Amino acid sequence: MINQPAAASDKLDAAVLKVAGVVVLGAIMSILDVTVVSVAIPTFQSEFDASYARVAWTMTGYTLALATVIPLSGWAADRFGTKRLYMIALALFTIGSGLCATADTITELIGYRVLQGLGGGMLMPLGMTIMTRAAGPHRIGRLMAVLGIPMLLGPIGGPILGGWLIDTASWHWIFLINLPIGAIALVYALLALPKDNPEPSESFDFLGMLMLSPGLALFLYGVSSLPEAGTFADTEVWLPMLIGAALVVAFVAYSFKPRHPLLDLRLFANRNLTIAAVTLFVFIIAFMGAGLLFPSYFLQIRGESTLTAGLLMAPQGIGAMMTMPIAGMLADRVPVGRTVPFALVLIAAGFFTFTQVDPHTSYWLLCGSLFVMGLGMGGTMMPMMTSALRTLHAQDVARGSTLVNILQQIGGSIGAAVMSVILTNELNGSQPIPGVTAPSGEPVTEAGLAIAVQQQPALTQQFPVPPSLIERGLDFAASSFATTFWVAFALVLATFIPAALLPRRRQPSHLADNQQEQQPPTPVAIH
Incomplete structure (x- = not known):
């Protein structure tokens, strides 16, 4: 372990950047995988003849697996060594990706996604531990800027890459693409990461x-x-x-x-951590849950290709890319209680547009709203995480970051499950079409047929129904999306309650007083 003196240069030297390259490559794989799959949800519904709520488990199972291994990674790194464990995580993620491409049923795909998540969940916390040890705790800000690269590129490139692969090849390739990247990352990690000696570790819960x-x-x-x-x-x-x-x-x-509990809930005695964690938890439920629905709206209601849906999602990532670096710099200078509420206002303003969607809502309005939401997201996530950790003592930061990380993954899982349940329940309320049944024998509803026709226009030859019925079904389906977005919007508004309690005065950071401690602080990851 390398401890840098406080007076050391803040610049990241070549040795640290070489290590950072390994970590960024692993982070790109992990984060891209979440955003790539988001545009494939409707494709999975069609391929496996499954409901939206069922297919959403490809995301829910993945994030639950992430939450499971995050606390395990710190204990296992001490026991087996960070380099060895990081390579195991890369291999597990890559193998899981290959298996996902072979899935014949939705149950198999969900199971393989869980395996993939077990590897992906260790990549970010282990990568940050490796980088923090290489560069020293006083350069955490610059480390987070480096790790921010995949966090910024993921929301932009993921949907576009996923849409292009599905349109030009098949859904299998959104997983197969991880195989060569994973192989390169494994070789790179073997050559670039320094050897480390496993140390006696605390017991695992x-x-x-x-x-x-x-x-x-x-x-x-x-x-x-x-x-x-x-x-x-x-x-x-x-x-x-x-x-x-x-x-x-x-x-x-x-x-x-x-x-040494799995989650140290005693840390909630720290008021700043509690308020920031609660704010982040409620926000993640709303934002991550509804985030899966944005591409589905473009695909199922507007009948766009997966590539076009991915391109339409890009403004959100561009907005976040513009404000996240600024928010990171301000987090050390301006109390988060003075910045986060303004960012939440942007998110709420952008979100409101989606509560009004219909089959013909202007793309300029929707893309502009996504851009505004992205601006708010970039100014929300990192400052809240900084607020959660900055007043903890150095020996508590690892446990604090684990706690916030797991709450984030749990929030994402709850959001995906709840929003998919609400949308599926709303769509199920559509009128069935008399005398028309699916191959499974289930009655076909007006909304279900309208969505199917939007994605496969040739179905109108199989089901000769009047255009007015299709239009009525689309109106109902769009209204179902709007209702679900109303729930997410209400949760965004609820985020303002704990956000109002965020510190509005500059808080002393215990990290600055403990830079020489042997246990380096581990930053928080965004998945």
Whole structure:
């Protein structure tokens, strides 16, 4: 481990940049994978004849796997060494990608996505640990600027790349493309990463993991089963929800007992961390959940190709790219309580447009709104994470970043599950077309047929129905999207409540007083 003196140069030398190249390559794979898959959701629905809520588990399962391994990565790095574990994570992610491309059923794809997430979840926290040890804690700001590259490029390039691959080849290639990148990253890591010696580690809270991970999975499975079951009284809905909730509650009660719990909830005694974490959690539920619906609207309601849908999503990433570096610089100078609320106003303003969508809403208006939302997102995420960690002592930062990271992944999982359930439930309320059934025997609804025709116009020859029926179905489907966006918009507004409590005065940073401590702080990742 390398500890740099406070007076050392802030510049990143060649040795550090060589290590940063490995980490950035792994981060690009992990972050691109999330955004690439977002445009493939409707394709999966069509290919596997599955509901939106079911297909959304390709994202929910992935983020739950990320949440599972994030706390494991710190313990495993000390036990097995960061270089060895980072290469294992790269291999696991790459193998999972290859298996995803071979999936024949939606269940197989979800399972392989979980395997992929187990590798992807370790890439960012391990990569940041490797970089922090190489450069020293006093250069964290510059390290985060380097790691911000894939975070900025992912939302722009991911949907476009995914759309292009699906249109020109097939959905399989959004996973196959990771194979050569993963192979290059493995060789690069083998040559570039310095050797490290595993050190005796604190015990890992396996009991806590056995309660929290299955608890969350069971609870979200019950929630996602609601549209197909149609009622909370169905055993497939209430039983997993009840067992899952009981496991999560048991974990919360248990987590205060071990010396090194899976999640150190005692850190919530720090007011700044608590307020920032709650604000981020509510925001992630709204933003990440609705984020999956934006490309689906362009694909299913407007009948665009996946490449066009990806290009239409680019303004959001461009907006974030413009404000994230500025927000990063301001986070060290201006209290987040004075900047984050203004960023949230931009997000809310952009979000409101989508609560009014119909089949003919102007693309200029929608793309402009996405750009404004991106501006707000770039000024929200990093400052809140900085606020959560800056008042912790150096020995608590690793546990604090783990806590915030996991809450972020859990929020993303909840958002994806809840928004997909609401949308599926709304679409199921459409009128069935008399005498028309799907190959599975299920009745075809007006909204379902309209969406299918938008994606495959040739279906009008198979189902000779009047254009007025298609238009009515599209209106209903667009209204279903708008209703779901209203829920997300309400959650964005709810974010203003904890955000109002963010510090409005400059807070002293304990990190600056503890730069010489042996345990370097681990920054937070965005997935």
